[in-house]
Amino acid sequence: MKKLLKTNKDFGNQYLDFTQLFEKKLKSPTINTDCKKELIDQYRQRNFKHEPQPFFESSEILVYGSFENSNIMAVQQEGTELNILLNGDTNTNGCTQWFYFGVLVKQPQLLTFRILNNRRGKSLLKEYNHIRVYDNNKWNSETTKELFYYRTNINHPFYHSQDSSIANLQQNFPLYTLQFNYNFTQNKSIVYFALTLPYTVSNLHQLVYHSALKHKVLCTTPLGLPIFKLKTKNKTSEVVIILARQHPSESVGSHICEEIIKLLDAGHQVQNKYRFIIFPMLNPDGVFLGNSRCNFNGIDLNRKWDMPNQTTEPEIYSVVKHIKKYKVAFLIDLHGHSKKLNQFLYGCATPIKHISDYMRVKQFSRLLQQGCDLFNYLNCTFSVTPDRMSTARVAMWKKFQIANSMTIETSLYGALKKPFEKEEFQLLGQNILNALFQYDENQSDPHLYEAQEINQAIRLIKKDGFDDKESGSDSDAEQDIIVTRNSRLKVTSRRDSTPMMAKSKPKQQSETPIQQPTLFFKNEQTYSFKRIPSYQLKRKVSRMNSFQSQIIDEPLSAQLPTIYNIPSKQYKGTLDLIQAIQVKSLSRQQ
Numbered sequence: 001m002k003k004l005l006k007t008n009k010d011f012g013n014q015y016l017d018f019t020q021l022f023e024k025k026l027k028s029p030t031i032n033t034d035c036k037k038e039l040i041d042q043y044r045q046r047n048f049k050h051e052p053q054p055f056f057e058s059s060e061i062l063v064y065g066s067f068e069n070s071n072i073m074a075v076q077q078e079g080t081e082l083n084i085l086l087n088g089d090t091n092t093n094g095c096t097q098w099f100y101f102g103v104l105v106k107q108p109q110l111l112t113f114r115i116l117n118n119r120r121g122k123s124l125l126k127e128y129n130h131i132r133v134y135d136n137n138k139w140n141s142e143t144t145k146e147l148f149y150y151r152t153n154i155n156h157p158f159y160h161s162q163d164s165s166i167a168n169l170q171q172n173f174p175l176y177t178l179q180f181n182y183n184f185t186q187n188k189s190i191v192y193f194a195l196t197l198p199y200t201v202s203n204l205h206q207l208v209y210h211s212a213l214k215h216k217v218l219c220t221t222p223l224g225l226p227i228f229k230l231k232t233k234n235k236t237s238e239v240v241i242i243l244a245r246q247h248p249s250e251s252v253g254s255h256i257c258e259e260i261i262k263l264l265d266a267g268h269q270v271q272n273k274y275r276f277i278i279f280p281m282l283n284p285d286g287v288f289l290g291n292s293r294c295n296f297n298g299i300d301l302n303r304k305w306d307m308p309n310q311t312t313e314p315e316i317y318s319v320v321k322h323i324k325k326y327k328v329a330f331l332i333d334l335h336g337h338s339k340k341l342n343q344f345l346y347g348c349a350t351p352i353k354h355i356s357d358y359m360r361v362k363q364f365s366r367l368l369q370q371g372c373d374l375f376n377y378l379n380c381t382f383s384v385t386p387d388r389m390s391t392a393r394v395a396m397w398k399k400f401q402i403a404n405s406m407t408i409e410t411s412l413y414g415a416l417k418k419p420f421e422k423e424e425f426q427l428l429g430q431n432i433l434n435a436l437f438q439y440d441e442n443q444s445d446p447h448l449y450e451a452q453e454i455n456q457a458i459r460l461i462k463k464d465g466f467d468d469k470e471s472g473s474d475s476d477a478e479q480d481i482i483v484t485r486n487s488r489l490k491v492t493s494r495r496d497s498t499p500m501m502a503k504s505k506p507k508q509q510s511e512t513p514i515q516q517p518t519l520f521f522k523n524e525q526t527y528s529f530k531r532i533p534s535y536q537l538k539r540k541v542s543r544m545n546s547f548q549s550q551i552i553d554e555p556l557s558a559q560l561p562t563i564y565n566i567p568s569k570q571y572k573g574t575l576d577l578i579q580a581i582q583v584k585s586l587s588r589q590q
């Protein structure tokens with residue numbers, strides 16, 4: 001077993017069968033399966049290049065990847081159309097959502113892009129039609145009527161495979177295509193495309209380096225990057241903990257965290273009330289490598305807070321150990337949401353004894369709503385469900401009795417008509433600090449609330465239980481497929497409701513041909529395959545982590561040099577900053 005896990009350790013792109021299929025079926029794609037490995041090597045050798053590296057060139061275009069936070073694995077060009085594959089997260093069987101790459105055209109022209117292997121089934125990309133484009137020296141939000149998000153048609157002859165099991169996979173665990181056009185108006189500089197406004201490890205280091213808040217390196221990640229802790233200088237006993245960026249694709253959390261840090265730097269009055277301890281980037285490895293959800297070891301960090309392992313998720317282990325020192329009034333975990341607009345929160349309902357308890361739990365979200373139109377109170381939920389027990393929100397609420405322990409979700413896309421830009425991030429950051437300032441533990445006057453909410457509270461008192469009117473859904477991990485060597489499928493599904501692993505009967509194999517609508521090309525036939533009954537589907541529920549079977553049995557920090565030992569002369573950007581900061585931290589410690 002150990003050996004198998006070890007063999008499975010890769011850089012995110014070698015054993016997802018879908019990806020392999022695409023590799024085979026795309027006609028002469030240019031594949032850089034070593035993108036992430038290159039980044040790691042560059043990091044190890046201390047010659048990290050900030051200049052994007054071209055890995056595809058034709059007579060018309062150059063495509064760039066292999067830079068910090070980038071994610072692209074393969075490109076295939078057909079005229080003015082580009083088919084693109086993304087890398088899965090490192091050490092997972094393929095979690096794909098985040099994309100970030102650059103294109104330089106030799107002549108201004110209109111190009112069509114198709115990102116073929118997205119794993120997110122539901123996405124607001126479908127309805128709100130914008131992605132982020134860096135062109136003419138600024139990040140724009142590209143809103144276009146020619147943006148589509150649809151199920152990738154793996155039955156098309158383009159992907160035609162004799163192996164009908166592939167069709168079976170696609171039927172049960174589809175991939176999605178993001179298609180958009182972009183009109184290149186200049187051929188002088190690289191145009192970058194990303195899911196949301198990127199926020200890199202370098203951006204964080206710039207921020208930390210220039211902030212007036214005290215900072216400390218709490219621990220280093222498997223890749224050797226620092227986990228920063230920032231704190232305000234006041235001595236107030238009650239503490240607000242802010243966490244951000246457990247999930248690399250949710251860069252909105254970092255943007256809001258940055259605004260919070262800047263406001264505290266500027267002396268926001270909330271500091272008279274609370275001391276702030278901020279962990280601004282809990283997953284720098286994932287961010288650096290362009291992962292979507294996991295850390296370098298393939299772990300979804302927000303499913304590990306109840307029992308973090310020092311070897312596989314040192315980031316969380318150290319933070320949990322650290323939090324217990326404080327009297328925590330608020331724990332705020334900043335995330336991004338791909339299925340809803342605006343901002344909202346998930347709180348924890350405490351056992352209700354009196355109507356005022358319920359009102360107290362909801363007070364903070366009420367204050368957020370009153371302070372800013374971008375916060376949507378109606379989307380807030382206060383459920384504590386078994387599948388969320390190991391999130392930061394619930395685990396810390398339970399372990400340290402932090403009544404106001406919450407996940408704040410900010411839409412990756414923004415508000416109805418407008419994506420979130422710096423201006424909105426400032427408003428949202430300010431709103432959080434203002435609400436903290438206004439929060440009053442003793443303020444629980446039911447008259448401030450609507451009859452409907454009071455009724456809800458009364459029902460809960462009768463039940464002596466939790467608010468279960470809606471299920472919480474902190475940024476879902478998608479269903480995932482683990483294809484092991486004996487071709488049996490292990491499926492982890494978060495849609496099941498059984499809290500612990502539950503085996504179900506092997507799925508009945510149907511002889512009905514799978515027919516799917518084809519959206520990929522015009523005038524195509526629909527190809528069908530018979531399902532073969534060789535697969536046995538096992539469903540289990542992961543209350544911890546969809547990727548937990550990918551646990552690495554060896555501390556990666558043992559293989560990678562820590563940057564304490566490395567002399568820095570010629571390195572620019574991130575590494576210089578990391579080093580400068582670490583040297584400072586070290587000398588302070590000594």
Ligand SMILES: [Zn+2]
Pocket residue numbers: 246247250302335336474475
């Ligand atoms: Zn998240």
